[in-house]
Amino acid sequence: MADELAVQGQAQEDDLLLAREASAFYLKLSESVLRQSPGHVALGEAVAGGFTQYAFAFVAFDAERLEAQDAKAALRLRQRAARLYWRAHQHAMTTLEQRRPGFAKDLTAGTLRLDGDQVGLAYWAAASWGAFISLSKDQADVVADLPLAVRLARLAWERQPGYGDGALASLMGTFGASRPGGNRREAEQFFDQAETFGAGRNAGVYVSRAEALTDGDRKAFERLLHQALEASAARPDLGNQLMRERAQWLLDSADDRF
Numbered sequence: 001m002a003d004e005l006a007v008q009g010q011a012q013e014d015d016l017l018l019a020r021e022a023s024a025f026y027l028k029l030s031e032s033v034l035r036q037s038p039g040h041v042a043l044g045e046a047v048a049g050g051f052t053q054y055a056f057a058f059v060a061f062d063a064e065r066l067e068a069q070d071a072k073a074a075l076r077l078r079q080r081a082a083r084l085y086w087r088a089h090q091h092a093m094t095t096l097e098q099r100r101p102g103f104a105k106d107l108t109a110g111t112l113r114l115d116g117d118q119v120g121l122a123y124w125a126a127a128s129w130g131a132f133i134s135l136s137k138d139q140a141d142v143v144a145d146l147p148l149a150v151r152l153a154r155l156a157w158e159r160q161p162g163y164g165d166g167a168l169a170s171l172m173g174t175f176g177a178s179r180p181g182g183n184r185r186e187a188e189q190f191f192d193q194a195e196t197f198g199a200g201r202n203a204g205v206y207v208s209r210a211e212a213l214t215d216g217d218r219k220a221f222e223r224l225l226h227q228a229l230e231a232s233a234a235r236p237d238l239g240n241q242l243m244r245e246r247a248q249w250l251l252d253s254a255d256d257r258f
Contacts, residue, residue: 044096051128061249085132
């Protein structure tokens with residue numbers, strides 16, 4: 001069952017509404033099976049990725065769209081998104097720890113090296129960790145873990161820089177642009193890599209770059225979002241459909257940002 005659920009988790013669903021309605025059941029079932037097979041890498045990756053994407057697309061994004069109408073409701077959604085991101089992170093780290101006892105300790109000590117089959121889990125562990133931290137900026141102990149999230153993402157990038165059609169390089173770019181003391185030029189280089197690896201197939205690369213690096217530059221912001229729309233049209237899988245929705249919303253609300 002773990003094998004089958006992992007395959008289903010990686011399958012592409014092209015109906016966005018159906019994906020939203022079905023994802024909660026799939027995630028709960030997969031989570032239950034993962035607890036019985038805690039070292040199953042493929043299922044751990046699917047569960048961690050599923051919770052991260054669900055939180056991003058169906059909870060945190062709803063909070064952003066609701067903010068202007070109902071700030072309290074938006075806050076509740078952000079708090080829920082933070083919990084889901086942390087849940088995703090815990091599933092990824094637990095699976096990595098099962099596969100390699102002492103994983104978290106070695107990460108903290110700076111002695112960790114990733115195996116090839118750990119890259120996907122490490123990506124989702126770092127992405128969900130970063131997202132959790134971004135929604136918990138009022139908690140100093142949580143924000144203090146940001147360097148570890150960045151370190152984990154970098155280890156994955158060093159092992160497989162093209163992972164996820166540029167998703168991992170894009171994550172590195174986002175970390176570089178947003179963290180205190182980050183290097184903007186380095187972030188731009190990571191996003192350049194992400195666009196190369198994505199080859200016009202990954203709309204998320206353009207959306208992430210637009211949000212991370214175009215402060216005050218509306219033309220660049222809109223150009224990147226239109227590239228995201230083009231990428232989603234060229235390959236209308238679920239991930240790109242989600243990013244198409246976000247790109248269009250960002251374009252429609254550009255007057256509020258510039």
